[in-house]
Amino acid sequence: MKATQEEKMEYEQYIKQVTPTHSTVKNAYRAFITGGGICLLGEFLNQVFQKNGLQKEQAAAWTLIILIGAAVILTGFNLFSKLAKFGGAGVLVPITGFANSVVAPAIEYKKEGQVFGIGVKIFTISGPVILYGIVASWLLGVGYYILILTGMISGGAS
Amino acid sequence: MKQGKYSQRFEHNVFITEAASVAGKKEGEGPLGKLFDYVEEDSKFGEDNWEAAESQMQKQAAEMAIQKAGISRGQIQYLLGGDLLGQTIATSFGVMDLDLPVFGLYGACSTMGESLALGSMLMNGGAGEYFLCVTSSHFATAEKQFRFPLEYGNQRPKSSTWTVTGAAAVLLGKEHGRVKVRGVTPGKIVDFGVRDSMNMGAAMAPANGIIGLCSG
Numbered sequence: 080m081k082a083t084q085e086e087k088m089e090y091e092q093y094i095k096q097v098t099p100t101h102s103t104v105k106n107a108y109r110a111f112i113t114g115g116g117i118c119l120l121g122e123f124l125n126q127v128f129q130k131n132g133l134q135k136e137q138a139a140a141w142t143l144i145i146l147i148g149a150a151v152i153l154t155g156f157n158l159f160s161k162l163a164k165f166g167g168a169g170v171l172v173p174i175t176g177f178a179n180s181v182v183a184p185a186i187e188y189k190k191e192g193q194v195f196g197i198g199v200k201i202f203t204i205s206g207p208v209i210l211y212g213i214v215a216s217w218l219l220g221v222g223y224y225i226l227i228l229t230g231m232i233s234g235g236a237s
Numbered sequence: 238m239k240q241g242k243y244s245q246r247f248e249h250n251v252f253i254t255e256a257a258s259v260a261g262k263k264e265g266e267g268p269l270g271k272l273f274d275y276v277e278e279d280s281k282f283g284e285d286n287w288e289a290a291e292s293q294m295q296k297q298a299a300e301m302a303i304q305k306a307g308i309s310r311g312q313i314q315y316l317l318g319g320d321l322l323g324q325t326i327a328t329s330f331g332v333m334d335l336d337l338p339v340f341g342l343y344g345a346c347s348t349m350g351e352s353l354a355l356g357s358m359l360m361n362g363g364a365g366e367y368f369l370c371v372t373s374s375h376f377a378t379a380e381k382q383f384r385f386p387l388e389y390g391n392q393r394p395k396s397s398t399w400t401v402t403g404a405a406a407v408l409l410g411k412e413h414g415r416v417k418v419r420g421v422t423p424g425k426i427v428d429f430g431v432r433d434s435m436n437m438g439a440a441m442a443p444a445n446g447i448i449g450l451c452s453g
Contacts, residue, residue, distance in 0.1 A: 080425050080427050080428070082429045087430040091431075094431065094436070094439040098396045100394070100395060101392070101394070106392075154388050154390075155388075157387070157388055159390045160389065162390065163390025163391060163392065164390070170390060171391075180389060182388070183386040184386045186388050187381055187386035188386075204386075204389060
């Protein structure tokens with residue numbers, strides 16, 4: 080049975096009233112603390128690496144490897160989801176969230192085999208990010224190329 | 238016998254002869270905890286994966302119901318059962334060893350009621366002596382199939398539901414039992430346009446409301 084438009088609207092208003100939601104202020108505060116903490120850790124690592132003689136780019140690469148590695152290990156011990164429950168977007172937006180979204184399906188589907196389990200399912204969550212990330216960078220590249228051709232910007236140092 | 242438009246009133250005896258339930262740790266800690274026949278601390282039920290765990294749970298519930306009733310398995314005419322998984326694998330692997338003819342059902346949250354309604358009608362129609370109705374769900378298999386991998390970090394909205402880890406088996410018989418099934422009224426599908434899959438309560442509530450209106 081399909082409800083009429085009027086019934087639907089009335090019901091929608093009702094559920095909006097009674098459905099409990101998380102406090103946005105509290106969530107934003109927790110995300111700020113957690114996300115900020117991760118960034119602080121990243122910056123600290125970056126500085127330490129540079130102080131010890133690594134080039135700027137090498138230091139950045141090592142920082143990323145350590146943050147990703149930490150996220151992967153925490154996911155394996157089922158601690159990452161607890162952190163995400165508290166920090167929300169604070170842990171999901173940095174590269175740690177991406178690492179978790181790849182490792183979690185890999186662990187879950189390991190039982191179904193290396194190819195049909197891990198192979199097929201590993202990008203079920205991060206797949207859209209990868210797909211539209213590539214599409215977006217391609218579109219921007221085309222736009223950039225057109226701007227260079229038309230002489231609206233210079234072609235850069237290269 | 239048909240009663241009203243969509244209901245059935247039974248002229249023969251249909252009893253809930255016996256019932257058994259198996260639940261997970263979290264459910265055991267809840268307000269209904271003491272009422273379950275068996276609470277398993279190990280969420281994998283001694284198995285290697287979540288799906289096998291759910292099958293094991295369903296098997297335990299079915300065997301327990303048969304044992305509590307003190308009947309032999311051969312006296313059961315048909316088994317009516319289902320679960321939430323694709324191709325109802327928890328049921329097919331779970332009840333395989335019982336060696337009974339099976340009707341596989343898929344009614345999501347209504348599978349228990351659906352099996353009881355169909356089993357009662359079969360019994361009233363004189364199709365057999367006993368019918369076994371079984372259902373299960375497992376938090377981890379449901380999360381895996383419908384939501385996210387367990388280790389994925391996401392924040393559940395407060396309105397999101399938590400799929401029960403539990404299985405139940407109900408034995409219908411015509412001799413005796415504390416509960417008598419006098420009739421059944423199946424429900425219709427009701428859609429009030431709720432699109433939020435993290436708010437199943439809101440999506441399902443109108444169906445109950447309509448039943449309330451009809452009976453009120």
